[in-house]
Amino acid sequence: MATPGGTNRASHSLDKSITLPPDEIFRNLENAKRFAIDIGGSLTKLAYYSTVQHKVAKVRSFDHTAKAGEADGEPLYEISVQEEITARLHFIKFENTYIETCLDFIKDHLVNTETKVIKATGGGAYKFKDLIEKKLKLKVDKEDEMSCLIKGCNFVLKNIPHEAFVYAKHADSGFRFQNTRPDIFPYLLVNIGSGVSIVKVESEDKFERIGGSSIGGGTFWGLGALLTKTKRFDELLQLASKGQHTNVDMLVKDIYGGAYGSLGLTGDLIASSFGKSATADKEFSQEDMAKSLLHMISNDIGQLACLYARLHNLNRVYFGGFFIRGHPVTMHTITYSINFFTKGEVQALFLRHEGYLGAIGAFLKGAEEDNPNQYSWGENYAGSSGLMSVSPDLNPMQRARSGTFDMLEMDRLERQLVNLPLLQDPSSYIPDTVDLTEDALAREYWLYCFEEALDGVVKRAVASQKDQPEAAERAEKFRQKYRHKLQTLRHQPFAYGSLTVRSLLDTREHCLNEFNFPDPYSKIKQRENDMALKYYQKVVRSLEELSWEQRQFALVRGILAGNVFDWGAKAVSDVLESDPEFGFEQAKQQLQERPWLVDAYNQWVERLKGPPHKCALFFVDNSGMDIILGVFPFVRELLLRGTEVVLASNSGPALNDVTNSELQIVTERIAPRKVIDLSLYLFLLPSLTFNLFPSSRLDKVLATVVRERGTDLVIIEGMGRAIHTNYYAMLSCESLKLAVIKNSWLAERLGGKIFSVVFKYEVPSKAQGLH
Numbered sequence: 001m002a003t004p005g006g007t008n009r010a011s012h013s014l015d016k017s018i019t020l021p022p023d024e025i026f027r028n029l030e031n032a033k034r035f036a037i038d039i040g041g042s043l044t045k046l047a048y049y050s051t052v053q054h055k056v057a058k059v060r061s062f063d064h065t066a067k068a069g070e071a072d073g074e075p076l077y078e079i080s081v082q083e084e085i086t087a088r089l090h091f092i093k094f095e096n097t098y099i100e101t102c103l104d105f106i107k108d109h110l111v112n113t114e115t116k117v118i119k120a121t122g123g124g125a126y127k128f129k130d131l132i133e134k135k136l137k138l139k140v141d142k143e144d145e146m147s148c149l150i151k152g153c154n155f156v157l158k159n160i161p162h163e164a165f166v167y168a169k170h171a172d173s174g175f176r177f178q179n180t181r182p183d184i185f186p187y188l189l190v191n192i193g194s195g196v197s198i199v200k201v202e203s204e205d206k207f208e209r210i211g212g213s214s215i216g217g218g219t220f221w222g223l224g225a226l227l228t229k230t231k232r233f234d235e236l237l238q239l240a241s242k243g244q245h246t247n248v249d250m251l252v253k254d255i256y257g258g259a260y261g262s263l264g265l266t267g268d269l270i271a272s273s274f275g276k277s278a279t280a281d282k283e284f285s286q287e288d289m290a291k292s293l294l295h296m297i298s299n300d301i302g303q304l305a306c307l308y309a310r311l312h313n314l315n316r317v318y319f320g321g322f323f324i325r326g327h328p329v330t331m332h333t334i335t336y337s338i339n340f341f342t343k344g345e346v347q348a349l350f351l352r353h354e355g356y357l358g359a360i361g362a363f364l365k366g367a368e369e370d371n372p373n374q375y376s377w378g379e380n381y382a383g384s385s386g387l388m389s390v391s392p393d394l395n396p397m398q399r400a401r402s403g404t405f406d407m408l409e410m411d412r413l414e415r416q417l418v419n420l421p422l423l424q425d426p427s428s429y430i431p432d433t434v435d436l437t438e439d440a441l442a443r444e445y446w447l448y449c450f451e452e453a454l455d456g457v458v459k460r461a462v463a464s465q466k467d468q469p470e471a472a473e474r475a476e477k478f479r480q481k482y483r484h485k486l487q488t489l490r491h492q493p494f495a496y497g498s499l500t501v502r503s504l505l506d507t508r509e510h511c512l513n514e515f516n517f518p519d520p521y522s523k524i525k526q527r528e529n530d531m532a533l534k535y536y537q538k539v540v541r542s543l544e545e546l547s548w549e550q551r552q553f554a555l556v557r558g559i560l561a562g563n564v565f566d567w568g569a570k571a572v573s574d575v576l577e578s579d580p581e582f583g584f585e586q587a588k589q590q591l592q593e594r595p596w597l598v599d600a601y602n603q604w605v606e607r608l609k610g611p612p613h614k615c616a617l618f619f620v621d622n623s624g625m626d627i628i629l630g631v632f633p634f635v636r637e638l639l640l641r642g643t644e645v646v647l648a649s650n651s652g653p654a655l656n657d658v659t660n661s662e663l664q665i666v667t668e669r670i671a672p673r674k675v676i677d678l679s680l681y682l683f684l685l686p687s688l689t690f691n692l693f694p695s696s697r698l699d700k701v702l703a704t705v706v707r708e709r710g711t712d713l714v715i716i717e718g719m720g721r722a723i724h725t726n727y728y729a730m731l732s733c734e735s736l737k738l739a740v741i742k743n744s745w746l747a748e749r750l751g752g753k754i755f756s757v758v759f760k761y762e763v764p765s766k767a768q769g770l771h
Contacts, residue, residue, distance in 0.1 A: 022105050025092060025405050027383060028052055029109040032090075035138065036366050038148070038358035039124025040322060041194075042233070044099050045359035046092045046106075049367060052411075056084045057519035057653060059526075061665040076530050077665050079522050081465070087412040089363070089377065091356045094405045099128060103135035110136070117141045119366035121148040121358050141366070148361030149191060150199065150207045153318065155360050156353050157184040159377040159410065162497025164318065164349045167331035174328065175387070175437065175494035178349065182419045182426045187316040190305045192323035194218030198308050204373070211308050213301065217323030220297045227293065228286040233322075236290055241329040243291030248284050250275025270295065294333055302337025306346060315346050320354035326387065352387045352497065353408055376417040379496065381503075382481065382510040383409035386488065386495030414651070416700045421707045422617075422714060424730040424764065432500040433727045437493045444490075445745055450504050451486050453570065454479055460520040461512065474515040482511040501724045505568075509654055519653035521567060528565070528624025528656070529666060535584065536670060539629050540636070552605055555634045560740050560757055561587040562630020563718055566622055568655040569742035571754060584625050591740065596757035597750060604736065604761040612641040613734070615709040619648045621718030623658040631717065632670055644709060648702060719743070723750075723758060735762045 023029075028050040038045040059077045094102060118138040120129070122145060129140045156163045162177035189199045195216040201207040217233075224236040246268075252260055253267030254276070273296035277284060309317050317338065324330055331350055338348040351357070364372060385406040419426045436443040458475045465471040485507050493499040496507070512520065539558070543551050564587040567573045575582050594601070616638055620631050635645050649663045658666070715736045716722045722737040723746070729735075737760040741747040744754040 023109075025407060026102075026106060026109065027090060027407075027409070028088065029106060030111050032110065032112065033114045034363070034367055035113070035115065035136075036119040036121075036359055036363035037125070037132065038122040038356075038362055039096065039099075039120070039128055040122050040358075041124065042096055042322070043355065044094055044096050044102075044124070045122075045356055046090075046094075046102070047356075047359040047363035048090050049363070050088050050090060051085050052088045053083055053085055054513060055081050055516040055518050057522050058082050059522075059659075059661050059665060061668065075526060076533060076669060077526065077662070079519075079526060081518065088380070089360075089372075089410040089412075090383075091353075091359055091408040091410075092405060093355055093407075096124065098405075100131065100135070103132065107135050107137075113138075115366075117366065119143050119362040121145050121362040143362050143365050145358060146191075146197065146199065146207075146209065148358045148365065149320075150189065150201055151361035151364050152357030152359070153189060153320070153351070153361075154184065154201070154204055155364060155373075155377075156351060156357065157181075160353065160379050160497075163352055165352065165494075165497075166347050167328070167335050167350060169328065169332045169335075177437070177494070177498045179427070179430060186312075186314055187318060188305065188309050188312070188314045190301065190317060190319045190321075192216050192301060192319065192321035196301055196304070198305065200308075200312055200314065210312065211304070213304055215297060215300055217321060220293060220323065224290055224293055227289045230286070230290075234327075237294075237327050237329055239287045240290035240294040243285065243287035243289070245270075245288065245291040245295050247288040248276055248292040249273055249295065270299070273299075294329065298330065298333035299337045302334055302348070303341050306338060306341040309342070309346055316349065317346055318349045318351060318354075320351060320357060324350060324354060326350075326355075355406075356408055372412075374416065376413045376415070377410040378413055380409040380411050380510055381485070381496055381507040382514040383407060384496070386492065387497075417698055418700045418703050420698045421703055422711060422731050422733055424732050429729060431725045431729070432498065432502060433724055434500065436499040436501070442749075443493055443499060446501055446504060447486055447490055449570070450508070451483065454483060456573065457508070457512075457520060460524070461517040464517065464520045464522055471517075475517070478511055478515040478517065481514065482508055485511065502720070505654060505720075509652075519659075521653065521656045524567065525623040525656050525658070525662065529628065529662065532584075532624045532628035533666075533669065536628055536632070539584075539633055543633055549605070551637070552608060553601070555637055556601065556604075556738070556759065557588060557591065558584075559626075559630040559634050559717060559738060560591055560759075561585075562624075562626035562628075563621060563738075563740045564590060564742065564755070565625045566656065566719065566742055569719070571744065572742050584629050587625070590755045592752070592755055592757045596759050597741070597747075597752040598758040598760050600761035601759050604759070607734070607761070607763075608641075613638070613643045613713040615644040615646065615706075615711045616713040616715060617646045617648060617706055617711045618715045619717065619721055620658060620663065621721060623656050623662060626717075627658045627663065628666060628670065632666075636671070643713070646702075646705060646709065646711070651699075719746075722760070727760075730764070731762070732764055734764075736760070737762075 029048075031050040031052070032048040033051065034049045036047040038047075058080050060080065061077045062075065116139060118132060118136065118140055120132070120140045121143045125140065125142055129142075132138065132140050157180075161180045163180070164178040166176045166178070168174060168176055186200065186202045189201055191197045191199065193216060195218060196213040197209055198211040199207055200210045221233050221236065224239075225231055228236065228239060230236050230239060249270045250272040251267065252258075252265045252269045252271045255271055256267075259265060259267040274289075274292055305317055305319075309315065319331075319334055324334070331348075335348045338346055353360075385408070423429050434442050436446060458479050461475045461478065462471050486504075488495055489499060489504075496503060512518070543554055543558075546554055561584055564572060565576070567576065618631070618635065620627055631647075635647070638645055647663060647667070649660045650657050651660050653659055712733045713736070714731055714733060715738075716726055717738055719739045719742060722739040723741065727737065737758065739758045741750065741752060741754065741756045741758065747754050747756050750756070750758075
C-alpha cells in the first residue's frame with residue numbers, strides 16, 4: 001500500500017491508521033459538482049460527480065493527393081496529445097468514526113461545486129444532518145432509503161460487468177461471477193439490515209415491498225451480544241467463523257440416530273437450533289453459540305426469500321444490507337439455505353458493490369436533471385479498490401485495507417452501449433475463454449507475463465513523450481501503481497469480477513491514462529502504417545495475378561501473416577525490437593503449414609463458391625502490416641464479390657491495435673469512395689481491449705447498422721479477439737474466427753506450438769444448408 005503522505009495541505013489530517021493519503025481517497029475533489037451521502041449504523045458512503053481533465057492522443061491526416069505507395073517519405077498522419085474533459089462518479093465508503101475529519105477535508109478542498117444541496121439517505125442522515133450542514137454549508141435533502149437502494153441496484157447491474165456473483169465456499173476463489181444480462185428485470189432484492197425487507201423490482205421505476213421480517217441483522221447482533229458479551233458486529237462474525245454449530249444445535253441424527261429417509265431429511269440437518277443447550281449440562285463456547293445463531297437467522301431469511309421467490313415466480317434473488325457486507329461466513333450460510341430450500345433451482349446472488357447502493361441511488365436522484373441513465377458508465381480500475389474479502393485468513397495488508405476506506409470510480413462513456421443483435425443468446429454469452437479467477441495455473445502464468453512486460457510498457461510510454469521531461473517520473477508512478485494492482489490480484493483475483501487476460505489489459509490501460517500516457521504505441525503504429533502503405537499496391541497486384549483458388553488461400557495467409565505483428569506478444573516484440581527488417585514475407589514463413597491447429601479452410605472456400613454475403617462485420621486488430629497488407633486485400637475481395645463491409649475497431653488505444661481514427665485515415669488513403677464503395681463504420685469501444693461485443697457493451701450506432709444492413713457474416717481477427725475472447729461465442733449468422741497463436745504457453749495448452757493457426761468457420765445450425 002502507499003504510505004500516507006502529502007496530507008499537510010488540509011488543516012485537519014485524517015487518522016494515522018488510514019492506509020492511503022486523503023487526496024488519493026477523495027480524488028479530484030476540487031472539481032466536484034454534486035454530492036450525495038448514505039449514512040448507516042456504522043458506515044458512511046459518500047458520492048460525488050466531478051469533471052476530469054486528461055490527455056488523449058489525436059491523429060490528423062496530412063493532405064495527400066497521391067495514392068497509397070506513391071508518397072514515399074511523407075507520413076500518413078500527424079500525432080498530437082490534447083486535453084479532454086470527461087465525467088466521473090466517485091463513491092467512497094468509510095467508518096462513521098471518520099465522518100467529521102472527512103467532512104473537514106472535503107470542506108477545505110471544495111472549490112467548484114455547482115450545488116447548494118446534498119442528497120442524503122440512511123438512518124444516520126438524521127443523526128449527522130446538523131454536522132453536515134455546518135461543515136459543508138450544504139442543505140441536507142433527505143431521500144427515501146428503499147427508493148435509493150433500488151435505484152442504485154439497477155444502476156450497478158446495468159453498468160458494471162460481473163457485478164453479481166454466487167459464493168462457493170470450497171471453490172478456488174469462492175466467487176463465481178455472473179454475466180451482465182441484457183434485461184435485469186424482474187428480480188427480488190432481500191435487504192438484510194436490522195430487520196429484513198423483501199422487494200420485488202419489475203422495472204426502473206416500479207418496485208414493491210412484498211414482505212419482510214423482524215428477524216434480521218439486528219437480531220443476530222442483539223442476541224449475539226447477550227450470548228457472547230461481544231458488542232461489535234464484525235467481531236461477532238469472526239467468532240461465528242471459528243465456531244462449530246453442531247455442538248449447540250440438535251441435528252436430525254441426534255433424534256433418530258441417522259437420516260429420516262421417508263421425509264428426505266439427512267442426518268446432518270438441523271432439527272432444532274440451540275436444541276442441545278436445553279439438555280446438555282455444560283458451558284458452550286462463544287464461537288459455537290455465534291455460529292448456531294448465524295445459522296438460525298440465515299436459514300430463516302433464506303426460507304422466507306425462497307417462499308416469496310416461488311410465490312412471485314422469480315429466479316433472480318439478490319441479497320444485500322449490512323448483515324452481508326462481503327463476509328464469507330454470512331454469504332455461505334445464506335447460500336446453503338437458499339440451495340436447500342429450492343433444491344438448487346434458485347441461486348443466492350450477491351453484489352460486489354452492495355454497500356454503495358444507497359449512496360448511488362441518492363446521487364442519481366439528485367442528478368436527474370443530467371439524466372445519467374442515458375449514458376453508459378464503466379468502472380475505472382485505477383481508482384477503485386475492488387472487492388476486498390474480510391476473511392480472517394487474509395494477509396495483514398488487506399485486512400487493514402478492508403477496515404478503512406474503499407473507493408469505487410466510474411467513468412462516463414462517450415456513447416450508450418447495447419448488446420450485439422447477432423448473439424444467439426445474449427443472456428448466456430460468456431466473452432472470455434478462460435476465467436483466471438478459477439484457473440490458478442493460468443492466473444499465475446498471465447500475472448507473471450504482465451509483470452514481466454511492465455518494463456517494456458514503461459519504456460514505450462516514455463518514448464511516446466520524449467519532449468516532456470517529467471514523462472519518466474510519471475512512467476515510474478504508473479509502474480508502481482500497476483505493479484501494486486497485479487500484487488492485489490494475486491491475493492484477491494476476484495477484486496474486479498472475473499479475472500481475465502482482457503481485464504488485466506483494461507487495468508493497465510486505466511493506469512496508463514491515470515498518468516497521462518494515452519497511447520504509448522502511437523509512434524510505432526505511425527511508423528508501421530507508413531511502411532505498410534508502401535507495399536499495399538504491390539500486394540494487390542500480386543494477388544490479381546493468381547487464379548481464384550490460389551488467391552483465396554493467399555488472402556487468408558495474408559491476414560494470418562499480418563496478425564503476427566502484435567506488440568502485445570513478447571515472442572513477436574522481441575523479434576521486432578532486434579530485427580527491424582522483419583517484414584510481411586518473413587511473417588508468412590513463420591506460419592504453421594496446413595493442416596492448421598483448427599482448420600475449417602476447406603469449408604470456407606466451398607462457401608465462397610456460393611452466393612455473396614449481404615454484409616460482413618469485420619472486427620479488426622493491429623495497425624501496420626495487419627490492417628493494411630492483411631485485412632484490406634481480404635476486404636477488397638469481399639467488396640468485389642458484392643458484399644457490403646463494416647469495419648469495427650477500438651475507439652481508444654490498446655497496445656498497437658488500430659484505433660477508429662487511425663483506421664479512418666488509412667481507409668481514406670487506400671480505398672477512396674470514388675474507387676471502391678466501401679461502407680465503413682467505426683464503432684466506439686471505450687476502455688475495452690479484447691472483448692469486442694459483450695452482451696451490453698457495444699456501441700448503439702454499430703448495433704443499429706448491423707441490424708439495418710442485414711449482417712450475415714462476422715469476422716473476428718486476432719489472438720485477443722478470437723482466442724482469449726469470443727472463441728466460444730455463438731452467433732446467429734456465419735462467423736469466421738482466425739488468429740495466429742503467438743504465445744508458446746497458450747499454444748501448448750491448445751495442443752499446438754507457437755505460430756499455430758486457428759481458422760474457425762462456423763455456421764449456426766438453423767442456417768445450415770441455406771447456401
